Structures are given as C-alpha cells and as structure tokens.
Amino acid sequence: MISADNLQLTFGKGTPLENPALRGLSLKVDPGEFVTVIGSNGAGKSTLLNALSGEVMVDSGQIIVDDKDVTKLPTHRRADRVARVFQDPLAGTCEDLTIEENMSLAIKRGMRRGLGSGVKNRYRKRFRDALAELNLGLENRLGDRMGLLSGGQRQAVSLLMASLNPSSILLLDEHTAALDPRTARFVLNLTCNIVERHRKTALMVTHSMKQALDVGSRTVMLHQGQVVFDISGEEREGLEVPDLLSLFEKQRGLEVTDDSLLLG
Amino acid sequence: MLSEIALYGAFETGLIYGIVAFGVYLSFRVLHFPDLTVDGSFPLGAAVAAVMIIDGFNPWLATGMALVAGMGAGAVTALLNVRLHILNLLASILTMIALYSVNLRIMGRPNIALLSEETVLTPWYELDLAFHQVPVALFLLVSLVGLVMLWRFMQSETGLAMRATGANPRMARSQGIATGWMIVLGIALSNGLVALAGALFAQSQGAADVTMGVGVIVIGLASLIGGEAVLTPRNVFRALLACLVGAILYRLAIALALNADFVGLKTQDLNLITAVLVTLAIVLPNARHSVKSFFSRS
Secondary structure: OEEEEEEEEEEOOOOOOOEEEEEEEEEEEOOOOEEEEEOOOOOOHHHHHHHHHOOOOOOEEEEEEOOEEOOOOOHHHHOOOEEEEOOOOOOOOOOOOEHHHHHHHHHOOOOOOOOOEOOOHHHHHHHHHHHHOOOOOHHHOOOOEHHHOOHHHHHHHHHHHHHOOOOOEEEEEOOOOOOOHHHHHHHHHHHHHHHHHOOOEEEEEOOOHHHHHHOOOEEEEEEOOEEEEEEEHHHHOOOOHHHHHHHHHHHHOOOOOHHHHHOO | OOOHHHHHHHHHHHHHHHHHHHHHHHHHHHOOOOOOOHHHHHHHHHHHHHHHHHOOOOHHHHHHHHHHHHHHHHHHHHHHHHOOOOOHHHHHHHHHHHHHHHHHHHHOOOEEEOOOOOOOOHHHHHOOOOOOOHHHHHHHHHHHHHHHHHHHHHHEHHHHHHHHHHHOHHHHHHOOOOHHHHHHHHHHHHHHHHHHHHHHHHHHHOEEEOOOOOOHHHHHHHHHHHHHHHHOOOOHHHHHHHHHHHHHHHHHHHHHHHHOHHHOOOHHHHHHHHHHHHHHHHHHHHHHHHHHHHHHHO
16 A cells, blocks of 8 residues: 655755645555556656655655655665665666576665575575576576676566565566567566565556556556646546546646656 | 896785785675775774784784774774765765874874884794795785685575675565675675785885775775686686786786886885876786777678
C-alpha cells in the first residue's frame, strides 16, 4: 500500500533556477495494484519515484508505505519496504561483483548484515532456480562477474533481485527504455510475471502510452507535478492511445501532441 | 648483485608495506576513496606502539593499540567526509596534517629509540633462525593472517555491502545499506592496518620517528599498482595477494637499484625512484596493450 498525500517539492529553492517538481501531488495505491505512470518531460514522474524511494526528500506532504510513515526516512531505511529497478540497466547491479554476490546483497535487502558468509550455500539453489526461469543460461554462471552480462540480462537480474525477498512496493523507473525492442518486451513480460506471482504493489513509470495501457491495472498521468487523471477498471478497458490523448486535452484544456508525451 | 642481508631486508620491509597496501586497497580500490590519512596514521601507529613499549606494556598489546588508534584516525577522516560533506581527498589531508601534531604530542619528542626494548620480535630471536631471517618470518606470518582475515571479511555480508558501497552507492542504498557508515568502517579498517604496519616498522627499525610517514601513501600505491600489473586481480583474494607481491617487488627493485653500483644511485634518490616506478607501473600495462594492437593492425 502506498499513500502519498499532498507532496510538494521544489528543486533549487530561492535560486533563479527554481523548479517546482511536485505541486501537491496525491496518490493512493491499494495492495496488489499495478499502476502505470505516464506524463511528459518534467511532469514529475521520476521525482515521484525518487521521493517514494527516499533518494529525494519532499518539502512537505506525507508518504505512507504499509501503514508506516516513511516521509523522513533515508533510502536505506525504507529498503525493507521498497524495491526498485532503475532506467539504466547498469545502475541496479555492481559490475565488479559476481552474479551470486549481487543476488546475495539483494536477498538481505533491508535486513541486518553481519560477519557471516555473504553468499550462502542455501541461497545458491534459490538463485539457480530463479535464474533458470529467465532461459538465458545464467543459472550456470553464478560465479561470473556482473559486468560480463549484457544490459538486458543485467536488467532481468535486477528484476529478480527486486523480487527475492518480500517488499511491499516495487518501483520501476522506465526500466525498459534503454533496451532494444526485443529485450524490452522480454523484460516487460518478466515484470508482469513477477508482479503477478508475488502480488506486488507496483508503480511503473513509462514513456510509452501504449505500454501504459497494455500493462497493469490502473494508469495515472502526471502533469506539472500533479495527477491529471487516474483511470482503472472498466473505464480503462479498451482504451486506446488517441483516447488517452483526448482525455488529457479535455482535462487540461490544452493542445498536446502525441510526440511530446511519447518522448517525455 | 644483492647480498643475502639486503635480500632479506627487502622482504622484511616489503611485507610491512604489503600491510600498508592492504589498507590502500580498501580505500582506493574497494571504496574509491582517495585517502591520504595514511601518511599520518603510519607514524601514529609507530608512535603509539613505541610509547607503550617504553612504558613497559606488552609489545603485542602496544601493537594492538596502535591498530585501534589508526582506526580512530581513519574514522575521523571518513566522518569529515560523510557527516560534514568535506571532499574526501581534502578530509584526508586535514586529518593527515592534524596527525603530525598528535604524533608529536604522543611521543613528546620527534623520535623514540626502541633498540634495547622488548618488541614483538624479541621472543622470535630464540628460534633457530639466522638474525636477519627472524623479522621476515614474523612479518610473513602477520601479513598472511591479515590477508586471510581481510579476504574472509570481504566475502561476509558486511564485506559485500562495503564493496557495493564503493562500486555503486545508489544501488547499495536501495538495497538498504547505510553507505555512510560503510565508508566510516572501511576507512577506519584501512588506517588501522596502516597503523599496524607503522607499529611493526618502528619495532623492526628500532625507532619511531615523526617524519617516517612521508610518502607512505605513494609506497602503498606503488605496491598496489605494481602488484596489479603483475597479477591482474580478478577477485579479492588475488587482489590482496597482489598487494603483498607488489610491495615485495617494489622493495626488491629499490634494493637492486641502490645496490647496483654501476647505476650510481644513492639513498637520497629513493623518492625519485619510487615516483618513476609508480609511473611505469601505471603506464606499462597500457603500453603493452597498445604495442599488441599496433602489431595486430599491421
């Protein structure tokens, strides 16, 4: 469960470059909901994810994840509830560490780390089983350095890492945008499987309106740091990209081109 | 070309600088934190150990306290960076400068002789070993124990978290790792090792001197980079082994350069030789690569 209430955040406050990123944004996501987030450049999509994960602190407002107020907590103290996959496929893993070492880091996400062995034998079977489902042959390469994997493979492993232990919410920040179309499709399918199987509450930022409608159970559009519309259920069924555009225009009374949203 | 005593001498100091190189590996390679505190924590270790030995404490206890003092110095550097947001390099220079005064305060004078005192080496002279072999045996033991313990630590949950902190801090945070504390722990550990080396160095040379830290960071780096050039470390164990090998090779190279009369080098040329060796160690691996690609092109 995520409850974001009246989030305000301005970058560079009091400077000529003052830039309000979130202007009273509120969003409530129920457990198990898979929400796709769209919006043009500067709409506040990434800032919203950064605020939820703790990478940036909001100026005002309140963020509750699973009945716990996390508004003031830094990233590492929210990590037990929040799992995240970044846009850059290289950002979610350490290239100098082996596959099993990366996965062992993730299996202890948000837990105490002691002096016991980092990669435990009992983990290895779990890692192998999880990797085998990717059909990329990675299950036999546990000891390989992460840096030897392609971007798509690394993003797939990042997703697995996010699902290794129970977190209540999963944040996906345009995590297929930097991949070629085929790999992007593969990673997206994997995302849907993982969200469904683990019944994750997920928030996926995407730049593709088609993807936003095809995937998940609810779509939210941001504009200038606010939610401009929020559709789910029957209303969302059968909706096409042009419908989404006209909905946006109706909401805002603005003329927008498909491009500015697609590229945003 | 090299006398037996000079050879053992090279191994003796090489093993001590190998422990310095472990510390430099932790800061420069694992945490990507260019830490110059080393130049102050090396004599700090020597000073603490020397004063305690003069005061009649057990030399091993004195050496242990030197390690603890070094960890304190490292923690100060890391906290200046993590808590007060001072640039890491600058934070370490501040601590290094401050330690010069601290070391003088600890010793009460610029140097302390340990020649007639009981040191960690004293009981080892009872063994059936030649006089110049004793320090090599003891320091080999200490550095190997250090290597194994560090290697095990790097495989532990906390060790993995520390490596992630250096390699990808954003990822580390999102996995719930308190990266700030990891830096404090790592830099403290690094300087603890360097101070330990300083304490051993003072006991093997028979004196602690406030200026003995000058250039230690360059020697540590020389050992680290030289060892990497020789061993091309693919994992932590090889990287740590490279520190020891690099430090011994470095001392051997220095001993050779100074012993070969035909070269005409003297002791005062030591720092110049070091700088040249470090430069070569950095440049040569790349040069080998470019020579190879030059031939494959033609």
